[in-house]
Amino acid sequence: MDLFATFFNWDVLVRSFPMLMRGLVNTLLLGCAAIVFGGIGGLLMCLMRLYAPKPLRLAAVGFIDIFRAMPILVVLILIYYALPFVGIRLSAFTSATLALSLVLAAFTAEVCRAGIESVPKGQFEAASALGLPFWTAMRKVILPQALRTVVPPLTSNCVSIYKDTALASVVAMPDLLKQATDAQALMANPSPLIGAALIYLAFLWPLVRLVSYLEERGKRQLTAR
Structure with missing residues (x-):
């Protein structure tokens, strides 16, 4: 009991439900923004890596390698806490969107590159002809x-x-986890965290x-092929 x-x-x-919503x-909103910007950026980075002049290709490789290697939390902390020292101040939502978009763009670029390279070279030659x-x-x-090849891994990346x-709560953005944590502190009961977990499960499953x-x-x- x-x-x-x-x-x-x-x-x-019940009392914490409005905060959780x-x-x-x-x-x-944060997830959608990150997916849109990260997806577009990843495709552009992929095309740059494959078809741009060599200096740009090397820059794209460096970008992809760095942001695939760095944890999102580290990127988020650098953007939110380090950029103000050089005069750039971003809101918690903007910082979280930028951090998630950069990391997603790096992974999207590699997925798209693999998808493009899986297309037979004869298709390129036919289009040129x-x-x-x-x-x-x-x-x-x-x-x-x-697209047929890249949709499953891209969808998986979007789920991730x-x-x-949830890492946005580190910079005090009022996302689902932050609201659940605040509700837990306000009501002195961990049930809001369980509620947040159930909500995550309901839309991610x-x-x-x-x-x-x-x-x-x-x-x-x-x-079938």
Whole structure:
């Protein structure tokens, strides 16, 4: 009984529910912003690594390697706490979005590179023989084929980014975890943390199942070939 009264206190969960919902909205906004900016940045970084002049290719490799190696928490702390020393002050939401986007862009770039390189070279040669400009061939011929390969890992990365939004609580952004922590302190009961865990599970579990479905569908498509 003490266990349920402590961790599954229904009255505390009900009273903390509005705070948790506000945190969930912030978490969803942060995740969406990071996925949009990180996805676009990752694709551009991938194309730069593959097709840009050598100095830019080397810069892209350096960016990808650095941000794949650095933990998101370290990147977030550097952006939020170190940049003010050089006169750049960002809000907690902007700092968290930037940190998550940079790391996601690095992983997205590698996934997209693998997808593009999996497209047979004959497709590039056929597009060139038809006289298609590079960007037109990339948009209409190469990327649609690469998309079949990259969708499952990209979806998996997006799920990971949503989980990593919890790190934004370190810079006092009122995300789901921060709101749950504040509710726990306000009500002197850990039940809000259990509520936050259940909310994370409720919206992330379908995404996890989606990743599994996409992976299985990709395997079936490869087998059909």
